[in-house]
Amino acid sequence: MTNPSIHATAIIDPSADIAEDVEIGPWTLIGPDVKIGAGTKIASHVVIKGPTEIGCNNRIYQFSSVGEDTPDLKYKGEQTRLVIGDNNIIRECVTLHRGTVQDRSETTIGNNNLLMAYVHVGHDSVIGNHTILVNNASLAGHVVVDDWAILGGFTLVHQYCRIGAHCFTGMGSAIGKDVPAYTMVTGAPAAARSINSEGLKRRGFTKDEIAMIQKAYKLIYRRGLTVDEAVLELKASLADYPCLQPLVDSLELSSRGIVR
Known part of the structure; x- marks a missing residue:
């Protein structure tokens, strides 16, 4: 029997583990080794490759690329993962890459995050909970973003940097060092300005x-x-x-x- 919540043009590998009430739009591709939890809605023209695990009640918008191989030159096709928690909003054209065996072998995104259009999350990065990454924010590999941080539009984060809890980065910030919790930074290169008192x-x-x-x-x-x-x-x-x-x-x- 055809699942009415999955569009007839969606291409889904038979091995994918998809909860019964997941909605999948037209022309979306879901590959092998993908698991998608209950209540998740996936728009049209999304590509999800595995191994990838997506939790419950997520919303993934059109033209996002989820679980693709990293372009890092040290990646040679090893088995690595992307893990996404619950209640995340992943907007248009977001790119989320899996990990590398040289680090964690996993890219991890927690719960209740908002990733706006064209956000990029590089290999082996870790995003906590309740974060907001505004349009075109980009994380290189091995980046950690702690809970409640907000990255302004076009923020660039160098590999191995850590963005502390409750931080705020101004638009166009270029971050090459760690940002302590509660701190507001702006500029290229980014400099500390104050604490995120409003947040x-x-x-x-x-x-x-x-x-x-x-x-x-x-x-x-x-x-x-x-x-x-x-x-x-x-x-x-x-x-x-x-x-x-x-x-x-x-x-x-x-x-x-x-x-x-």
């Missing part, structure tokens, strides 16, 4: 928490301390202000140095 207000941070985060920002950027020295001072305040933990974590996990 923190919208997410329910208290006035005291925001004031403490602002104080921590000044400690990092205005006092001439090394990152290690700043971390030691921030840790002394963690008991009273646990909101500083993501900032401490992002500083301690930094491998490329932080945007200044």
Whole structure:
């Protein structure tokens, strides 16, 4: 019996594991080793290649390329994956590449993310939850974007960089170093400007928490301390202000140095 939620022109490999209520538009191609969870809607002219696992209640718009081989020259056709969580919106012409065996063998996208038109997520990258990547934001390979970060349009992120939780990047930012949690950066090359105070207000941070985060920002950027020295001072305040933990974590996990 024909599934009425799958258009007759869709091309679906028999081995694909697709939940019964998934909607698939015309001329979409779904290859082998693809799993798609319940409630997901896929528009027309989408290409999904495996191994790829897509969770529940996602929306994938037309002309997106999901789970394609990475163009990284070290990739030689090894078995790698793309894993996408639940409740994500993937807009027009987004490109999401699988991983490489030289790193994680997996590109990972969490839950409740919005990837706007022409966003690119390179191999082995990790996107957390509740992030927004605005039109044409591009992640090179091995990039980490933590929860609630917002990347402005045409933001470019160099490989191996980490974008901390609740960060905000201005349009056209070119990021070549790690961005600590809560920080707002702009420019090419990107420079730290302030904390993302408006974003923190919208997410329910208290006035005291925001004031403490602002104080921590000044400690990092205005006092001439090394990152290690700043971390030691921030840790002394963690008991009273646990909101500083993501900032401490992002500083301690930094491998490329932080945007200044």
